[in-house]
Amino acid sequence: MALDYSFSQEHESFRAFVRGFAREGIQPYVVECDEKERFPVEAIRHMGKAGLLGIIAPKRLGGMEGDYIMLGIAVEEIARVDNSCAMICSMQNTLPNLVPGWGEEAARGVISGERLVCIATSETEAGSDLSNMSTIACVEDGHFVINGEKIHVSLMPGAALMGVTAKVQQPDGSSRITFIRVPADAPGVSCELMPEMGLRSHQLGIVRLKDVRVPVEHTLGGEGQGKAVLYARWNVSRCLSALNALGAAQQVLDDTIEFVKKKEVYGKAIGHYQAISFPLVEHSTRVEAGRMLAYRGLWMNTRGENAARIAGMAKWSGITDSIAAIQDCLQMFGASGYLKALPLERRLRDVLGLTFTGGTINVMKLTVVKELLGASFMDISG
Ligand SMILES: Cc1cc2nc3c(=O)[nH]c(=O)nc-3n(C[C@H](O)[C@H](O)[C@H](O)COP(=O)(O)OP(=O)(O)OC[C@H]3O[C@@H](n4cnc5c(N)ncnc54)[C@H](O)[C@@H]3O)c2cc1C
Numbered sequence: 011m012a013l014d015y016s017f018s019q020e021h022e023s024f025r026a027f028v029r030g031f032a033r034e035g036i037q038p039y040v041v042e043c044d045e046k047e048r049f050p051v052e053a054i055r056h057m058g059k060a061g062l063l064g065i066i067a068p069k070r071l072g073g074m075e076g077d078y079i080m081l082g083i084a085v086e087e088i089a090r091v092d093n094s095c096a097m098i099c100s101m102q103n104t105l106p107n108l109v110p111g112w113g114e115e116a117a118r119g120v121i122s123g124e125r126l127v128c129i130a131t132s133e134t135e136a137g138s139d140l141s142n143m144s145t146i147a148c149v150e151d152g153h154f155v156i157n158g159e160k161i162h163v164s165l166m167p168g169a170a171l172m173g174v175t176a177k178v179q180q181p182d183g184s185s186r187i188t189f190i191r192v193p194a195d196a197p198g199v200s201c202e203l204m205p206e207m208g209l210r211s212h213q214l215g216i217v218r219l220k221d222v223r224v225p226v227e228h229t230l231g232g233e234g235q236g237k238a239v240l241y242a243r244w245n246v247s248r249c250l251s252a253l254n255a256l257g258a259a260q261q262v263l264d265d266t267i268e269f270v271k272k273k274e275v276y277g278k279a280i281g282h283y284q285a286i287s288f289p290l291v292e293h294s295t296r297v298e299a300g301r302m303l304a305y306r307g308l309w310m311n312t313r314g315e316n317a318a319r320i321a322g323m324a325k326w327s328g329i330t331d332s333i334a335a336i337q338d339c340l341q342m343f344g345a346s347g348y349l350k351a352l353p354l355e356r357r358l359r360d361v362l363g364l365t366f367t368g369g370t371i372n373v374m375k376l377t378v379v380k381e382l383l384g385a386s387f388m389d390i391s392g
Contacts, residue, residue: 015302017079024080028087031060032095040092043211044356047203049168050211053095058123062088063102071114072121073107078246078308085250086301089257093360094212096257097367100250101164102126108243109173111191111230116171128169129189130160130217131240137162138373139390140175140187140237145219147176147190149226154178154190156198156222164367166215167201169194174219175236187236191228198222208359247368248321249307252328255361256300259332262357263294266339286342293335300328322377330371332361 017025035056043050057063065081067073074080081103089096105127106117112127119125136143145158156176166172174192177185192199198220206214231239267290270281280286303324310317340347340354347354365371376388 017083021079021083024076025083025087028062028084029090031056031062032088032091035060036088036095037091040095040211041356043094047205047210047213049165049213050092050095050098053092054098054126055123057088057095057099058121061121062099063123064121065099065103066107067103067117067121071117078249078312079305081246082250082253082305082308086253086257086260089254090261092211093254093258093357093364094209096254097209097212097251097364098126098165100247100254101128104243104247104250105129105173108246109189109230109239111189111228111232112171112173113191119170125170126165126168127171127173128163128165129173129175129240130163130166130192131175132162133158133160138370140240143175143177143187145174145176146185147178147188149178150223152226153223154188154226154228156190156192156219156224158219160217160219162204162366163201163215163217164212166194166213166217167203168213172217173230174217175240178233186234188233189230189236189239190224191230192219192222192224196222196224206363208356208361209363210359244368245317245321246308246311248325248374249304249311249317251364251367252300252304252307252324255329255332255364256297256304258357258361259293259297259335260301262336262339262354263290263297266290266342270342280342289338289342293331293338296327296331297335300324300331304328319378319381322374322381325369326371326374326378329361329364333358333365336361 036053039050039053061074062084064073065076065084069075085096085100088099102120106112106120116127120127131140133143147154147156172192172194173189175187175189178188179185199222200218202216204214204216270286271279273280307317307320307324336358346352380388
């Protein structure tokens with residue numbers, strides 16, 4: 011009996027634990043952090059204390075040493091309450107554990123919720139096309155001297171350590187993209203908040219680097235390995251992004267189903283109208299299918315299989331289907347759904363933000379094109 015769609019008893023217990031935790035440890039801060047566009051420091055500490063920032067981290071560092079399915083469950087359940095915290099949980103689990111070179115001190119800080127790590131790769135002319143970056147690092151006296159400007163950096167300001175991609179100049183005039191570990195408070199680093207539409211408490215920043223010096227040993231994954239290091243995490247993080255969106259969509263669907271059973275218009279509950287009940291069936295089906303795809307991707311990662319195709323499909327469909335579900339549910343609440351008093355408008359804004367993180371929806375389709383048709387059909391030659 012090889013095919014088994016059930017979660018284990020441990021996974022189900024863990025889901026029940028995270029669902030309860032998210033309501034108590036995260037929910038109280040969500041509205042205020044969104045309105046004030048402030049970092050959810052209290053929720054992050056609570057996640058650390060509950061072990062949710064070290065789900066896949068080794069036990070010797072204080073982690074749970076769980077599997078990717080557990081991590082998916084945590085992200086999905088936290089996302090029922092808040093997408094920013096779900097994204098923080100996803101990043102803090104995957105960055106220190108799937109990207110080498112942060113060091114044990116940083117890993118312990120992340121697991122406890124006292125320090126965060128982030129990655130700064132995007133630039134004005136290098137978003138999808140990472141290779142077009144302008145940030146450079148010259149080697150002087152055993153140090154990288156980094157100059158450049160990164161944009162759209164999640165958790166900045168806020169994170170303690172950044173993984174910064176830079177082109178390291180070679181003696182023959184060529185350059186190699188390298189991930190360099192840079193403390194956020196290093197001399198020459200400055201940061202400015204970029205106000206955003208959704209995911210407002212996760213904070214998005216511009217990071218400027220002016221003659222920032224760090225020892226040449228401080229690479230993540232070694233010199234010239236920047237792209238490989240970045241790609242190594244994607245097959246997991248893309249499934250988690252899908253579950254982040256799908257968790258929000260499932261909670262909105264659950265709330266909407268309760269609402270349409272009670273809300274009366276023209277003398278009966280609107281759930282009796284098929285123009286209401288049929289879309290709820292369609293969205294519930296798509297969300298269920300999206301979850302299966304995302305968990306399959308995580309399961310493949312757990313087994314060491316290449317999940318690039320499934321992860322690309324999961325992220326593209328999971329996020330776009332979640333946006334469609336939340337948008338239709340918002341409509342079913344009438345004008346109330348559009349107001350700030352209910353969470354629907356925030357959920358919609360937040361899930362829209364997920365369409366860009368770790369590659370846009372079109373870029374997800376390109377990764378699937380590569381798997382289905384072959385790399386030469388990706389059309390990214392410019
Ligand atoms: C909430 C949020 C969090 C983020 N977090 C981080 C972070 O932590 N670190 C970081 O470095 N960056 C981060 N980013 C940036 C993100 O990685 C980029 O937004 C993304 O890679 C796309 O780059 P871009 O926005 O510059 O769009 P561009 O690359 O300029 O693309 C513009 C449009 O063209 C489309 N497009 C591009 N190429 C093709 C093609 N070949 N075929 C079809 N369509 C194409 C894109 O899909 C997009 O719609 C974040 C962004 C957001 C919104």
